[in-house]
Amino acid sequence: MNRQVMPENYMFGRRPPFPLCNKDIRIVIGEPMMFDxxxxxxxxxxxxxxxxxxxxxxxxxxxxxxxxxxxxxxxxxxxxxxxxxxxxxxxxxxxxxxxx
The missing domain is CATH 1.10.287 (Helix Hairpins)
Structure with missing residues (x-):
């Protein structure tokens, strides 16, 4: 998972219990679509x-x-x-x- 969403040392040296909000996440499925x-x-x-x-x-x-x-x-x-x-x-x- 993205380090911005679930950083290793978020609070007290631990990961947050839930993914952090307002962070960019990319999910790539299949080939990228290209438009000319x-x-x-x-x-x-x-x-x-x-x-x-x-x-x-x-x-x-x-x-x-x-x-x-x-x-x-x-x-x-x-x-x-x-x-x-x-x-x-x-x-x-x-x-x-x-x-x-």
Missing amino acids: VPNLKKKAVDMSRDLSFSRAGWPPTTPCGLDEASQRYLYTTISEQIRRVMENLRNVSKSCLKTN
Whole structure:
């Protein structure tokens, strides 16, 4: 466990009885996900030229200049990639449970 969460000498030379709050913990499962953000932004802008959406809480533009349609395309594309990876992990975990 992370030394920040459960330090060896926290109080009176002992570990804390519970993990400490407000500490960063990383849990890595499977391969890291990589996103080619500049390419995704370019594709979002290109694809959004033909799309129009009703405004539903999306900012009209972002600091990096993406309009609402581009933001929605980018959000949907990244979300779909994450969903696919999570679904694959779920299937792998199910198959591991069946074999044990």
